Amino acid sequence: MSPARVARGINPLRQVEDKRLPRIAGPCAMVLFGVTGDLARKKLMPAIYDLSNRGLLPPGFSLVGFARRDWEDQDFGKIVYDAVREHSRTPFREDVWRNLAEGFRFVPGTFDDPAAFDLLAQTVKELDESRGTGGNTAFYLSIPPAFFSVVCEQLERSGLSVPGNNEWRRVVIEKPFGHDLKSARELNAIVEGVFPADSVFRIDHYLGKETVQNILALRFANQMFEPVWNSHYVDHVQITMAEDIGIAGRAGYYDGIGAARDVIQNHLLQLLALTAMEQPNSFEASDLRTEKEKVLAAVRVPKDLTKATARGQYAAGWQGSEKVIGYLDEDGISARSTTETYAALKLEVHTRRWAGVPFYLRTGKRLGKRVTEIAVVFKRAPHLPFTDTATEELGQNAIVIRVQPDEGITMRFGSKVPGAGSMEVRDVTMDFGYGSAFTESSPEAYERLILDVLLGDPPLFPRHEEVELSWKILDPVEQFWAKKGSPQPYDSGGWGPASADDMMHRDGRTWRMP
Structure with missing residues (x-):
């Protein structure tokens, strides 16, 4: 690693010179909307654990759940634990689980509740300070498309959609992307009105x-x-x-x-x-x-x-x-x-x-x-x-x-x-x-x-x-x-x-x- 590359802030542990080696995510957090749904329980939570188990997530990776539930952080942790034990692909390892679970947070609220999104913004900031997430946050909308608009508006109003210096904010949306051409264009205008096009990730799991x-x-x-x-x-x-x-x-x-x-x-x-x-x-x-x-x-x-x-x-x-x-x-x-x-x-x-x-x-x-x-x-x-x-x-x-x-x-x-x-x-x-x-x-x-x-x-x-x-x-x-x-x-x-x-x-x- 040359002094010039180090001076530019390039982390030699993150820059994989051998393309055959897996890439490791940098400091970040994910906010998961729709944590009570089947997709989150059967696919998303187990996938996050499996990535951690494979060493592909940073040590400070954090997962924030958002739902209309009267839960504490530990209640959310139990939901994730049950999902992982039942549906994860890789073997369960206690040390991996403990490190991952330290980054779990839960924010109760509804999609139209400004106070809940203000609390979410505080939680994201706290994770940056306590877990070293760098303010980098992905918002995973595992919710019906009818709620995309209100959630995006709340993310914009609370400042969550706007990254600070050297930070990124991304949004992940699940299909269906509308129900016809007209609704797809309307949905696209809503999402890309809040997030830049290169920060919008439309998931097609196939x-x-x-x-x-x-x-x-x-x-x-x-x-x-x-x-x-x-x-x-x-x-x-x-x-x-x-x-x-x-x-x-x-x-x-x-x-x-x-x-x-x-x-x-x-x-x-x-x-x-x-x-x-x-x-x-x-x-x-x-x-x-x-x-x-x-x-x-x-x-x-x-x-x-x-x-x-x-x-x-x-x-x-x-x-x-x-x-x-x-x-x-x-x-x-x-x-x-x-x-x-x-x-x-x-x-x-x-x-x-x-x-x-x-x-x-x-x-x-x-x-x-x-x-x-x-x-x-x-x-x-x-x-x-x-x-x-x-x-x-x-x-x-x-x-x-x-x-x-x-x-x-x-x-x-x-x-x-x-x-x-x-x-x-x-x-x-x-x-x-x-x-x-x-x-x-x-x-x-x-x-x-x-x-x-x-x-x-x-x-x-x-x-x-x-x-x-x-x-x-x-x-x-x-x-x-x-x-x-x-x-x-x-x-x-x-x-x-x-x-x-x-x-x-x-x-x-x-x-x-x-």
Whole structure:
């Protein structure tokens, strides 16, 4: 470390010269709004502990909970403790827990209570003095979007949104980013009216998954794939996110939102963008966003939405060996609800690389199994020097990127059946699994994303341009569906409504069976 670098205040312990080593967050605190919710309990609190357990948080890291509860600091600590013991990924270590718990604080109050936010401002200042947080604070809004406005206004009024000298203040917001283009723009104006654009982190937890990030490595680090990643060789692409559960008590959130707004607008369109984008100049945030935005801007919805879309609503049926009720029988759901629990779209990407290649997106609840994958399906060989009977069991080559639950990549291709007297070709698969290929386990998505927030590293976070482009794609579909009455029922435990299969059959294709 040169004297000049030391004189500029560069901490040699924080500046990782070897890019292979993990980066450690500098002095900071996080204020968590919505500490009583499932997301905080099952994901955020355990992720913070796991980061601390991995040595990626500073010794003075502090966590402040804010909620309408009559709690003391120790009561909040017990909530975090229970969440960590039940949901953390790494082993529990008493010494790590004690150090982390020393930085817990709790501020009781409602979102419209100025006194509570004044107390929060005092707490943040006290943590700077007692824990050495440097005044650096991230505000995590794990709350419904309807409350973003009032919370941002309170953060601005109390001075919490304005950093002092050599400090940073950042805000983290969870999806959904609005419910259509108009509301997304209004929400963006509210948040960026208080925080600068580069201090706003929109969480899409799918982008924190190792397999999603591996799309970039697969495409751009391997010469064998990129030459065939285009319309000359690819027949179509299928992107699937299937869940085997129902709404799981989330009627208040889900009804009126539906599968397309909940999953396609964010998760699946982000996966489409990463699959279809051109090679960025670098993996810096601005270069990645530029290429993703180009793809989203080039996406077109077919004119005939009757043939290019499908939506459904799960009915009663069997999920494995369990008898389950239909969506309209779930607690809190109106018998007249027209909210879809299954959505499928056919999209086109109007670029030179993807001209004529359809992208099929589907998502649904109460389907046959839980799986998220991207399947790049290739065209058949132009000439097969075999008899028809030799290749009757041969399908199309495919590269399948498995995002969850069994993260990895599968390649499907044809191979001769051993021992056959004549030439007989069948499909075989070559499989790569993260769990078997690497000794270290993959961190949870929220670990990566929370650490990136604290580091101020934004490549995995969509900016408002991406959000608005996604709504421009989905809004015409939602408007079309709003005029079409009720979704088509489908049996729980199956693979969606008949209209989804019809959509594929019209194109001479079928859905891949995960």
